[in-house]
Amino acid sequence: MIHLIFLCTRRPDVDRHDFLRYWREAHAPLAASFPGVRRYVQNTVRLVPGQAAHYDTVDEIWVEDSAALDALLHSAEYVGSALAGAGKLAAPGPCVRLHTTDHVVHAGASIARDESLPKRMTFFKRKANLGRADMLRYWRGTHGPLAASVPGLRRYVQSATLPAACADACEQGEPRFDGAAQIWFEDDAALQAAVRSPLFRESVKPDEANFIDTDAAVTLSIEAEHRIVWPQAA
Template identity: 30%
Template sequence: MIHQLIFAAPKPGMTEREFQDYWRTVHAVRFASRIPQIRKYAVDDRVPRPTDSGEPTWSGVGEIWLRDDEEQIASLQTPEFIEGARADEPNWAAFWRTLVLDTDAHTVLQGPEPDPNRQETKLFILVKRREGMRLEEFRERALGAHASLATRVPGLRRYVQGHTRDAAYGIGEAPLDAAFQLWFDSPDAEQEAERSTAFEVLVEDLLTFVEPRYLHTMVAEQHWIIGPQPR
């Protein structure tokens, strides 16, 4: 199954809260969720952290699950997408700041079953491998020794590595190679985890095989629109 991640920011003149509310309660419900090929769909609202400074790169994340390449192509040809979701985008999103990653999800820590009635907190870590490193080597390192370090972070409930799909490298380089997703019970639990020695070790290891200038992190609360069970 394809796990698509859409990182987006508010259009000029719209506050972050207005952007998040519109995406979650209007765009997701009236437009995106009606695309028949979408199996699961979640919208994640950015949660500000004490260490954040300046304007955030993105204010939310859309998560879309599609069965395969054929259904993804079909979804882009539906009236629900063309006349609905795509046509609505300028009403709330600065489309020139949007980043879309199609990923293959690798579950490192399964954790408890997601609760659709509970807003879980998720830390996104977006990465690009070190210059000169082979993609296969990056994936092996990320899913091996690095993943093992992540499971030692206190309070971690679930851990998934979303690796950019091979098709993104067909005519060049993908903008990013992976989106690591770490779940916690609350924003406070996530902040406590970031202050731990285990998280410090995790970051130190990460910086040995990714480019620091392309490293992005964001904390968000996940809201299910369709799911967590696929329709």
């Protein structure tokens, strides 16, 4: 299955409240109608006081295969949507589209459609001297099991950018990000305990420097995860 991830930013002249209302009330039904959508999730990024917001929202869409992806990207519904740069409120320049595949490191208990869980999404580029295959091998084989051992973690998924995908914001044939790590926790207390734990501070966090460009990594705390199209078990 192919997992599309869209990181979007509102135009500078657009109020955040108005943007999010449009995203949830007008954009969500349109995106849910894209052909071939197996799952669709809207993530609202939490604002951090004193820090500039990289993105306002993250949309996630899953389709069956490359044929379904091609049909979606050429559909009238998609072409006329904000995700394709046709919206009036999103700033097309800073927005990013990634084509990825998922590797579930820790499945945990199934997440219900209306279940509210704290979530963190980290987008990264690999180290300049590291090839994609080596990065992927280390991320999945070494860092993944280490990160999955953090206490209180509910679910952990690694989404690796497809090697042939260079959809938006490419530099010299490279996608903006090589991958995204998504981690869910049972509650806010579990999340805070995890990031403050010695295991995270002394082992997991320092290990990132072995395979990613830590200066270019972007970590987003998700304020709300709206599961618009959701299978019975996920």
